[in-house]
Amino acid sequence: MTNSKLIIDRVEVRFGETLALAETSLEVADGEFVTLVGPSGCGKTTLMNVIAGLQKPTSGRVMMDGADIAGRPGHVGYMFQKDLLIPWRTVTGNIVLGAALTGRATSSDRAAARSLAARYGLGDFVDHYPHALSGGMRQRVALMRTLAFHKDILLLDEPFGALDAQTRLEMQQWLLEVWADSGRTVLFITHDVDEAVFLADRVVVMSARPGRIQAVHEVAVPRPRTVDTLMTPEFMELKSRVLAGLYHKEAK
């Protein structure tokens, strides 16, 4: 692959004696949407932490645009399952958090945050505190905060895991819209196979103890995808293959 945005090159993570993530390599193309699916304890989050620079790998490299970013934070946008909005900052204040933490949130940052909120349906809530928002709205703000951090790569660690099924489906479609608008490269962790297949260009299946990549599936389902996509034969077929892989490994 010549247009790789991100190259995970033989990354391995040990915590003392425990092998949390066995030697893992993965290349992600510029603008690609990759989902990682696997049981808990398969090292998904460990891998994300390595890419985000929160965790130094025991060995291996993470190359972004030709530079090694392993163990060096501040190069990617990271979003967690919990929205982690700061209760004392308004929606605008939360969206510009990245700028505030790394320097100063300027008035143009704030203006950009407001228009971002307006574009994605939160224009009336820019001065609200997070506690006055619903779970889905909070998660939207968290994603906007990640977008407003202006990084090419977004790491999303089960961002919709805590939402109810209906909100979740809405958020998935919204995320695809945002992704199409922004042209960012996305790595998305989930343990929901439906979600993994629905969103991705490629689904990476991981297995546990030690965490490693077990299989990679290309998703040949055309875009744009809608709720109807969930019922197409291609989708069903791919979903059953991913499920079979997961189930097969865990039954052993």
Next chain:
Amino acid sequence: MRFVRSASPLLAILLVLVIWQLAVSVLHVQPYVLPSPHRTWQALLEDWTNVRTLAGQTLYESVVGFVIGTGVGFLLAVAMSHLSIVHRVLYPILIASQAVPIVAIAAPLVIILGYGLAPKLVIVGLIVFFPVVVNVLDGLSSIDSSMVNLARSMGAGPAKIFLLVRLPATLTPLFSALKLAAAYAVTGAVIGEWTASITPGLGKDLLLKNSRLDTAGVYADVLLLTAIGLAGFLLMTVLENLSTPWRTRGTARRWFRRSASPDTKGPR
């Protein structure tokens, strides 16, 4: 409803006054045992010029001791949460400091610090700093570690993380402590005056009037001391509401909205 809610503290005070008056008149209590509210008020007015300056002195001791004690308490909590060695060494000492009866330590404090302002400030400080330490430590340790990880993943340094993520999280528990401390500070000042007293103050005055069986005067002083403590408590409540608007409001106050010009609001 709103009127009843805001008036209810006043009604409560009125209720206490009524019960007090009834107790005195129905049970025929002698004025030197328990003066009526009216007599107490009379005593306060008669001695007002004298009592006013004494109250100023006690207020001064309370406020300065409060500021020093809560300030030291806050800094200790921050140091303890950042350096576990400080926490391990200091925590048992702090607990022990609270086990020492304040009245007992007041006398030796006079030997060390003399009869001036210093021992009073130390006593007030000793009383008020502990709730601040405990509450601020609680606030600092209640911060979600993934919140800190998020900030780190954005490349933020420890100073920025402290300022934007940790520090504001201490405000709510800090004010709970400050409200307690504001009321305790007056108690501290009075204890200080009782044991280390050649400078005048309400506490000293109270002892003097007590020895003359001027019970109405004693109650007048008590009323003033209570008023000082209440005022401190109310002031802290107002400051709390101003500095933690997200706890009581859904949206930011208009004058805190930066660059809230309509042209940046975008389409509705």
